[in-house]
Amino acid sequence: MENELIELRKRKVEELRKIGINPYSNDFKPDNDAEKLLSYYGKLTGEELKKETKEFSLAGRVVALRDFGKSLFFHMLDRTGRIQGYVRRDIVGEENLKFFKKYIDIGDFIGIKGSLFKTKTGELTINVSEFKLVTKTLCPLPEKWHGLRDVEIRYRQRYLDLISNHEVKEIFIRRSEIIKAIRDFLDKRDFIEVETPILHPIAGGATAQPFVTYHNTLDMDLYLRIAPELYLKRLLVGGIERVYEIGRTFRNEGVSTQHNPEFTMVELYQAYATYDDFMLLIEELVCSVAENVFNKLQFNYQDLNIDMKPPWKRINIVESLKAAHGDEIFQNDEILFSRAQSLGIAHKGIRGKAVIELFEHTIGKDIADPAFVFGFPIDVSPLARRNDSNPDITDRFELFIAGREIANAFSELNDPVDQRQRFIDQLEIKARGEDEYHAMDEDYISALEHGMPPAAGAGIGVDRLVMLLTNSPSIREVIFFPHLRP
RNA sequence: GAGCCGUUAGCUCAGCUUGGUAGAGCAACUGCCUUUUAAGCAGUGGGUCGCAGGUUCGAAUCCUGCACGGCUCACCA
Numbered sequence: 001m002e003n004e005l006i007e008l009r010k011r012k013v014e015e016l017r018k019i020g021i022n023p024y025s026n027d028f029k030p031d032n033d034a035e036k037l038l039s040y041y042g043k044l045t046g047e048e049l050k051k052e053t054k055e056f057s058l059a060g061r062v063v064a065l066r067d068f069g070k071s072l073f074f075h076m077l078d079r080t081g082r083i084q085g086y087v088r089r090d091i092v093g094e095e096n097l098k099f100f101k102k103y104i105d106i107g108d109f110i111g112i113k114g115s116l117f118k119t120k121t122g123e124l125t126i127n128v129s130e131f132k133l134v135t136k137t138l139c140p141l142p143e144k145w146h147g148l149r150d151v152e153i154r155y156r157q158r159y160l161d162l163i164s165n166h167e168v169k170e171i172f173i174r175r176s177e178i179i180k181a182i183r184d185f186l187d188k189r190d191f192i193e194v195e196t197p198i199l200h201p202i203a204g205g206a207t208a209q210p211f212v213t214y215h216n217t218l219d220m221d222l223y224l225r226i227a228p229e230l231y232l233k234r235l236l237v238g239g240i241e242r243v244y245e246i247g248r249t250f251r252n253e254g255v256s257t258q259h260n261p262e263f264t265m266v267e268l269y270q271a272y273a274t275y276d277d278f279m280l281l282i283e284e285l286v287c288s289v290a291e292n293v294f295n296k297l298q299f300n301y302q303d304l305n306i307d308m309k310p311p312w313k314r315i316n317i318v319e320s321l322k323a324a325h326g327d328e329i330f331q332n333d334e335i336l337f338s339r340a341q342s343l344g345i346a347h348k349g350i351r352g353k354a355v356i357e358l359f360e361h362t363i364g365k366d367i368a369d370p371a372f373v374f375g376f377p378i379d380v381s382p383l384a385r386r387n388d389s390n391p392d393i394t395d396r397f398e399l400f401i402a403g404r405e406i407a408n409a410f411s412e413l414n415d416p417v418d419q420r421q422r423f424i425d426q427l428e429i430k431a432r433g434e435d436e437y438h439a440m441d442e443d444y445i446s447a448l449e450h451g452m453p454p455a456a457g458a459g460i461g462v463d464r465l466v467m468l469l470t471n472s473p474s475i476r477e478v479i480f481f482p483h484l485r486p
Numbered sequence: 487g488a489g490c491c492g493u494u495a496g497c498u499c500a501g502c503u504u505g506g507u508a509g510a511g512c513a514a515c516u517g518c519c520u521u522u523u524a525a526g527c528a529g530u531g532g533g534u535c536g537c538a539g540g541u542u543c544g545a546a547u548c549c550u551g552c553a554c555g556g557c558u559c560a561c562c563a
Contacts, residue, residue, distance in 0.1 A: 003496065008515080067525095069518070123521095142497045
C-alpha cells in the first residue's frame with residue numbers, strides 16, 4: 001500500500017490534467033539564476049531596489065513554503081543557490097493564489113517572473129507577478145532543518161542528499177574544479193590527454209586484484225584495468241613524450257573509508273624526466289590545484305593542520321626506519337620479518353613488502369605535511385628504474401599527506417631485459433599464492449624492446465586528493481555513488 | 487573476512503536499562519493570518535518498531551539467526 005503523502009500528490013496530478021495543466025511541461029525558459037540576482041541586486045538597499053522595476057524570470061525547486069492567508073513566501077533552489085519568492089493576492093489575483101496554495105508543494109519545480117524587493121529583515125526577494133508549475137513531485141523531501149542524515153539514503157539516493165545538504169553539493173563542485181585544475185596544469189606543460197583501454201587482457205601496472213569480465217565473441221576473459229600505466233608507457237614508445245590520462249581504475253579489494261572498488265586516478269608520463277624532476281612537478285601540481293581552487297596552501301584535515309608550502313620534506317625509507325627501530329632491523333631478513341610480525345604487519349615473506357609496510361605503519365601514518373618518501377625496494381617496484389648506485393632500491397617515491405599515500409611516482413624502467421627479469425621475479429611471488437603480484441606481459445616487453453625513452457611517471461589518487469582538500473573523512477563523501485550492496 | 491555499534495511515521499529523533507497494544511518536532515491535511523524565513527495559533531490523519539524465529543499470558547523492549555548500513559582492523563590506493 002502506498003503512502004498517503006504520495007497518493008495525495010498523485011491526485012493533484014490527475015486534477016491538474018483535468019483542468020488542462022501539464023504537470024510535466026517543458027516550455028519555461030528562465031532568463032536568470034539565483035546567484036546572479038543575489039550577487040548583483042543583493043547589495044542594493046530597499047530604497048534603491050524600488051527604483052528598479054525590471055522583472056526577472058527564474059526556475060527551480062520549491063524547498064520551503066510559508067502561507068500567510070492572503071500571501072505566501074517560499075524559497076526556491078536552482079543550480080546556483082536559494083532565493084526567496086513572495087506571492088500576494090493583490091498582485092497575482094485571488095484565483096492564482098488559490099492555485100499556488102492548492103497545487104504547489106515543497107519539492108515541485110516552478111518557473112516564476114517578478115520584480116525584486118527587500119523584506120523587513122533585508123532578504124532580497126522576488127515579488128512574483130506570474131508563476132507556472134513546471135514539474136510536479138510525488139515524494140516529499142527530507143526534513144528542512146536537520147536535512148538528510150541517514151548515510152545509507154544519502155549514498156543510495158544521492159539526489160536527496162544534494163537537495164537537502166548544501167555542503168555536499170559544494171564538495172562535488174570542488175571535485176570538478178580540482179580535476180579541471182589538474183588538467184589545466186598538465187595542458188600548460190604540453191601534456192596530451194589520452195584515453196587507453198579499460199578492458200585489459202592482462203591486469204598490469206599495479207599490485208592488486210582485478211575484476212574479471214568476459215568477451216563473448218572473442219571467447220576470452222578480460223580484466224578491468226587496475227592501472228593505465230602499461231598502455232601510457234606504450235605511448236611513450238610511440239613518441240607521445242608527455243602524456244596523461246584521468247580516469248577510472250578498478251581494484252577488486254576491500255571497501256573502506258579510504259577505498260572504493262572503482263576510483264579515479266591521474267597518471268602522467270614525461271620523457272627525459274627523472275623521479276627527482278617529478279618531485280618538483282608533483283609539488284607544483286598539487287600546490288597549483290590548491291591555490292587555484294582554494295586560494296590557499298594551509299588546510300585542516302580532520303584534527304590535522306596541513307601546511308603545503310614548498311619545499312616538501314623528503315624521507316628516506318631505510319634511514320628513517322633505522323632511526324626509529326635501530327640499525328639492527330636491516331641486519332638480516334629474519335630480524336626484519338620478526339619485527340614486522342611483532343607489530344602485526346603482514347609481510348608475506350617478501351622483504352620489500354615488510355620494509356614498506358613497516359614504514360607505513362610506524363612512520364608514514366604520522367606524516368602530516370606533504371612529504372616525499374623514497375628508497376622503495378626493488379621487489380615491490382617491478383616497473384620502476386633501478387637506482388644507479390644501489391641495486392636493491394628503485395628511483396621511486398610516494399607522496400604522503402595526512403598519513404596517506406596520495407601519489408606514487410618513479411623513473412620508468414625502460415630496459416626490456418631487466419623488465420623481463422622483474423616480471424619473472426614477480427611470477428615467483430605470484431606462484432606462492434600472492435595473486436595480486438604482477439603477471440608476465442610479453443606484449444609490453446615487446447614494446448620496450450622497440451625502445452622507450454627514459455621517462456618519469458606518476459599516479460595520483462584523485463579521490464584522496466579531493467578528500468584531503470575538502471576535509472572529507474570518507475571517500476564516500478567525494479564519490480557520488482559509492483559502492484554499496486544492492 | 488573479524489570485532490563493536492546501529493535499523494521505530496516521508497525526514498530528524500525519543501521510548502528499550504526495569505516487557506503491559508507506540509511518542510515528539512518537521513513534513514502532510516482542515517481552519518485563521520498580506521514582510522515571514524526552523525513563521526505563528528487551533529485542530530486532524532499517518533507506524534506489520536529492518537526481516538525471521540524463540541522466551542512469555544503479553545515483545546519496539548529480552549534471546550537467537552539473517553539482511554542492510556556505520557566505525558575499527560585486515561587486504562589495498
